[in-house]
Amino acid sequence: MMKMYFCETQKFNQLWLWILLFFIASSPFYGVYEQSKLISEITYKSLFDEIVFSMCMSFGLLLLVYSIRLETNIDSEAVRIYFFPFVRKDFLFEDIKEMEVLDYGFIGGWGIRFWTKYGTVYNIKGTKGLRIVLKNGKKYLIGTQKPEQLKEALK
DSSP states (O other): OOOEEEEEEEEOOOHHHHHHHHHHHHHHHHHHHHHHTTSOGGGHHHHHHHHHHHHHHHHHHHHHHHHOEEEEEEESSEEEEEEETTEEEEEEGGGEEEEEEEEOOOOSOSEEEEEETTEEEEESSSSEEEEEEETTSOEEEEEOSOHHHHHHHHO
16 A cells, blocks of 8 residues: 655635636626627527527636646655646656755746746646656646645655
8 A cells, every 4th residue: 555645635716816717707798798789689599599608608617617626646656646627647756857846936827837947837826836857858847835745745
């Protein structure tokens, strides 16, 4: 049985993000409302279709962001991440050249970022993370809200 040294699950739970998403998700309804003032009764069927489509897209966006999570686990064999629903990746210790917990600052947003100076970045919030450099030269950064516990786990 593998011993678990570190376990963390992060979600997008920032209030400012949910306020922004609410306004983005509700903006199609304003467009449909404005359009409804310009059309005749004959085209109400297509207006209803647009409302249903807007509701589905808006609800889908909110559901997607709500379901996204970053799980980081470190056991005796590997650093394992699961950026649900997009990526599942294991970094075996035998393939890792370097690892360090650092403060990476702002790298242009949160989520999955490609082609940064840290390589591929997986983060949900904050500015701290685990930098991994593999023996094949590929680089990764995994965000964390528990940098001190992560440092302890790596010892």
